[in-house]
Amino acid sequence: MGLRGPFPLGVKNCTSLTELDLSSNHLTGQLPSNVSDFMQFLTKLDLSSNNLSGPIPSSFCNLSFINVLRLDNNQLTGQIPLELAGLDRIKEFDVANNRLSGQVPIFRSSSISADSYAGNLGLCGPPLDPCVWRAEKDLFLAGFAVGFPFFTIVTLLMVYCSTRLSMSNMRSFLLMVKKIKGRKQDLISQSPDILLTEQNNTEESKVTSMEKYIRRLSLVELKLATNNFDTKSEIGYGNMGIMYKAVFPNSMMLAVKRLHKFESFEKEFLLEIQILGRLRNTNLVPLLCFCFEMDKKFLVYKYMSNGTLHQWLHSRPQVEGRKMGWTLRLRIAVGIARGLAWLHHNNALQVAHLKIDSKCILLDDMFEPKISNFGNSIILMTTSGTLSSGCTFVVQHSVPSP
Template structure:
């Protein structure tokens, strides 16, 4: 029987090798000649990995070697890009064996490798062939052993490295780790690593865990901002955020250094007393009383010091739970809605709801993915705090955490966001998803990589600044006007207004196109909880109490006029005047024009461009009409779009106005085919 099984195994191996040969021949015939590796080579490496890794029955049954052309579509955990395997995610499949991992080093276009929660053993292989591509490496919860190899430090493009919960040993290779200067995540916890980490300095690190090892010496100042849990269960490690290194003053890197044994005070007194060896006497009785008093005093002092230390560390522990360190407070996007927390009785957990047509960057993910993401705070605005979130797979989203939301209930919140989610236009930042829980409300948008109009116009006004030319300013003005027109003419009642038009809410996408952000949120946030948007508030806006009743379409046109003045003058919407008071931009422009100093209005950066004087004056007249004190004297946004198109056509040589922006009296909230295509293209950035 055993001989029969052996023969069967040999036959299976022969068949496997024959199939691999067929795969190579097929790709050699069907693919153009190439001197480098091909998809066939990648599939050969995967087949070898499968043969060496075992795993539970059927774990990789979708890897049908007889149909290699379907690998990128149907093989579990395999993702391709550019005709090569770019992503391999095989988690919790009981894959095992010491000889499986080396085969994956042949996937030289791999960007993501995750083999978490398997049974892989042996040393970490040489992965240097992946040095130009690999960005995410997750090998946690396996049985890998030996030291961290030097070859790992050739992966200089790594953002995340997780080797936790293995049997790795030897010193932490600090110098090698410091070469991985792009790392955002480093997790080496629950191994048997030893030695000091005092020279470790990774400038971009956001997530660190070195706990449960055999590390020693002082924690470097560059890592002191991480919580104590990142270094816990290392008996010989000291320094902030752990207790100070007093015990290691002579040699902070020597784990065996210990203070000399402390002699109890009573014993010291008895040993030093000249009467201790004398026969009992009256003086001896006094000496014993003194000894008892000293012992009692020492005990009381010990109790007092212990109590003070307990209170000190308990306050730090409680403060850490209530208010995380500045670094992690900036990283963390949600806290009260965490699925890992209890929440207490009656706790209601929300869910991610995705909007739109599901195309482009509207990728599905769960709240847990958002919690694991590294996050960079982009800023605090009128309605909440915005973050740039980088998910584990490398995709990027902008997340806004709302504050002071006032809606009558979950249904009203959902209905309003569904209406906003249907707004799709090349000049709007798409709202792709939202999360609702009683104590947490999140909005997810496409991430705009080129910042805001405010930064473009007003950032770095000193030497070395790159001027913003007239053509780009006109392009931004036209794009913002079209986006606002699409909002105003969406079919809903009452008519929708943006409610917060300002230069920080005009974002620039990858192609440099203007996109309006934060639209439609004014109806959910009371004015008392929102910034006043100084300089953009129309004169008719009531005092900031209750809901923002001034969030109207006429108010949007006023704010857009201020935006045009920013583009023309290069000045912020509100600034201090010479007398020490605040002066808004429309007031300043009107005072200059009244004195017939019109040329003094324009940004000096525009003076280098010839032949645009008429266009600048035409745009200035439009901006002053938009910022008229009486709302009824302001043009509608459709008229604004047409005037801007006419000015652009004139500056381009008198050509016809682009017909792509039809009469805005008939625009619906369902974008045209061309708008769909543009939105999909922008979403795929």
């Protein structure tokens, strides 16, 4: 594109961006520290092959949906913020060919290799060489000077004693080892059902597999945020469950849906995670976290201060004396249409909602519509171009949404 100068702050108006590629330009100056404030749904940020300098902002750890972060081939200095290790969804991280130093973050993803840090002579820690300070080196040398002679003596004694063993004892020992190996192999060959049972896809394993998309919270964290699910924290109720307003220690307000204990809602729980956990769009309600503990299921969303569209069309005007004008109604309708069009034609995962009504349209503080309640949806097409098996059971029943 031939861009020159500092990072273009004009992109802050593009709040629905999911990918930003400004690689191979002539950008200079420092990285902006507030990217996560105006591009919170960003999944890919590529600023490689520029002339950016200065440190990597620690606020990048707030890009909670980021999958790809490329900052290679710049002039970045300082230490890589260790907080970036908390980016659970990151699959590609590259800071090669900069002037970074210090310990590198320990990411959960195994796809981030030493090549991601190449060309930074001051970096250390897995998957690079261990971070060994001078004092630790001196301690190692002292220990080596004392331990090596002792190790050598013990090794020589073991070799001497082994030569004293008779050949008959040695043969008996080898025969015993062979029998043990044979019995172990027999147990494995005779019990394939046990192994298959352990490898079956249980509900817990399916839920655990979704942790790469969204964060998993503990029941204790949710109890603290909702004052032990106090009735005063309730903001909605439906057939699937109760919605609570939750306030976390960092003063962040989120909405927690506590699902009822019905077997029929297990599929809705998994579908909601599978769809909203993988898709990011400005007109879809952001699913941020989930909890599956002690047979209790919770879904955690971004809190929408203006409630549902249904409340504004039927309840709130009478209670609060506020009316929703036609201009605002038209803007909301266009936003819903855009969200549905994106769901139907998204290349990664094509989804049919099947149950759109005013109750499942949430409104944020700017009255931007957010489509929610995907428990009855079907996945029409995946990246492999095949129909999802989920649609064979989801269309058989319809559960009213809260």
